[in-house]
Amino acid sequence: MKYHKIRKMDIANGPGVRVSVFLQGCAFHCKNCFNPETWDFDGGLEFDDSVIDEILSLCKDDYITGLSILGGEPMHPKNIEGTTRLAKAFKKMYPNKNIWAWSGFLFDEALKGKEVLQYLDVLVDGQFVEELRNPNLKWRGSSNQRVIDVQKSLKKDTIVLFCE
Numbered sequence: 001m002k003y004h005k006i007r008k009m010d011i012a013n014g015p016g017v018r019v020s021v022f023l024q025g026c027a028f029h030c031k032n033c034f035n036p037e038t039w040d041f042d043g044g045l046e047f048d049d050s051v052i053d054e055i056l057s058l059c060k061d062d063y064i065t066g067l068s069i070l071g072g073e074p075m076h077p078k079n080i081e082g083t084t085r086l087a088k089a090f091k092k093m094y095p096n097k098n099i100w101a102w103s104g105f106l107f108d109e110a111l112k113g114k115e116v117l118q119y120l121d122v123l124v125d126g127q128f129v130e131e132l133r134n135p136n137l138k139w140r141g142s143s144n145q146r147v148i149d150v151q152k153s154l155k156k157d158t159i160v161l162f163c164e
């Protein structure tokens with residue numbers, strides 16, 4: 001798996017001050033995607049265990065609220081194993097910090113039953129749809145996308161939206 005970049009202090013993608021990792025590779029190619037330079041699965045930098053260690057180290061300070069995992073597409077079959085390893089390692093080291101992830105795949109369809117969900121606090125799911133774009137929405141670009149409380153949704157076996 002490859003990654004595009006790491007943001008050491010991000011206040012735009014999830015609550016509080018976060019470390020964000022943008023993974024490389026997305027096959028959805030949504031019209032007016034915010035990050036088309038992440039589409040190429042062969043671009044970017046190698047994502048290995050040393051990168052996971054670097055991300056974990058960047059998250060150690062108390063002012064870092066959590067980790068955000070974006071794309072590209074973190075849940076594409078080429079990326080989901082690496083995303084799972086990262087999320088699992090993060091939750092083991094920081095059980096009281098949260099993980100937010102963004103994916104074009106749907107929680108209750110392609111992602112149903114995937115191990116990675118065990119480690120996520122919030123998933124913003126659904127592809128970006130230009131016709132449904134609304135700049136006033138928080139954490140998402142178009143109104144079809146859902147900001148899902150993953151752990152509550154797994155427990156109740158139905159979609160529970162995240163409320164601040």
Ligand code: SF4
Binds near residue numbers: 029030035036072
């Ligand atoms: S899923 Fe996300 S990264 Fe992929 S094309 Fe759509 S907006 Fe871009």
